[in-house]
Amino acid sequence: MDMVRLDPPAELTMPIGEAMFSQRATRRLDPDRPVTDAQLEIILNAASKAPNGGNTQPARYLVIRERDAINEFGKLYFEAWWAKRRDAYGWSSKADIPEDSPYRLAALLADEMVNAPAVILVYSESSGVAASSTFPGVQNLLLAARALGLGSVLTTLHAEVMERVNAMFGVPEEMVFHCCIPLGYPRGKFGPTSRLPTSATTSWDRWGQTPPWK
Numbered sequence: 001m002d003m004v005r006l007d008p009p010a011e012l013t014m015p016i017g018e019a020m021f022s023q024r025a026t027r028r029l030d031p032d033r034p035v036t037d038a039q040l041e042i043i044l045n046a047a048s049k050a051p052n053g054g055n056t057q058p059a060r061y062l063v064i065r066e067r068d069a070i071n072e073f074g075k076l077y078f079e080a081w082w083a084k085r086r087d088a089y090g091w092s093s094k095a096d097i098p099e100d101s102p103y104r105l106a107a108l109l110a111d112e113m114v115n116a117p118a119v120i121l122v123y124s125e126s127s128g129v130a131a132s133s134t135f136p137g138v139q140n141l142l143l144a145a146r147a148l149g150l151g152s153v154l155t156t157l158h159a160e161v162m163e164r165v166n167a168m169f170g171v172p173e174e175m176v177f178h179c180c181i182p183l184g185y186p187r188g189k190f191g192p193t194s195r196l197p198t199s200a201t202t203s204w205d206r207w208g209q210t211p212p213w214k
């Protein structure tokens, strides 16, 4: 297959620091503000530029735009999300989720997936190193979306729905599914993210030695 050289799109002007430090999981998306083909092209071009083992580029993307298809997919996502929580914690409804659990927010996405104006399903061509060669592209995709003012959230599915999802979109059996990403303009405001300090997650020269910052 011919390779192409891509120049940086003029639309991606947000400073990289702003994009990285303001990108976050956006679960409430506006169903009435479409994501354009041009935006999706920029986002997928950005994903294609990411590092990957031996430049073998195993990642493949399925973009879902049709409202009916997103509605159907949203129902399967809802089923998958609850199947995962059932397997892991025995939960079957929101009342089972502890008040302080981050899964309260994630449960919102199970309801909200149907409202996404676009959903990207990320696959790769083979197993092995395919995941590590796919997720750098996913991160580029999320940052490019952020730079265009679009919200997104990385999420997964569950084995219970995989066959039905693949059948719905004619995905060949040999494709390996990695994650799905709803995209759209955010509904409502989103505050900053919070993370562990890097002084707590980083060792300096020797495991357990702290870096020279607090």
Ligand SMILES: Cc1cc2nc3c(=O)[nH]c(=O)nc-3n(C[C@H](O)[C@H](O)[C@H](O)COP(=O)(O)O)c2cc1C
Pocket (backbone or CB within 6 Å): 023, 024, 025, 026, 027, 102, 105, 106, 107, 109, 153, 154, 155, 156, 193, 194
């Ligand atoms: C592998 C993976 C799986 C995730 N699964 C879900 C999910 O099922 N539902 C969801 O709402 N968010 C999901 N997320 C998003 C995380 O919850 C989110 O990135 C994290 O809470 C940080 O959010 P913030 O950047 O807004 O602070 C997932 C993220 C990753 C990397």
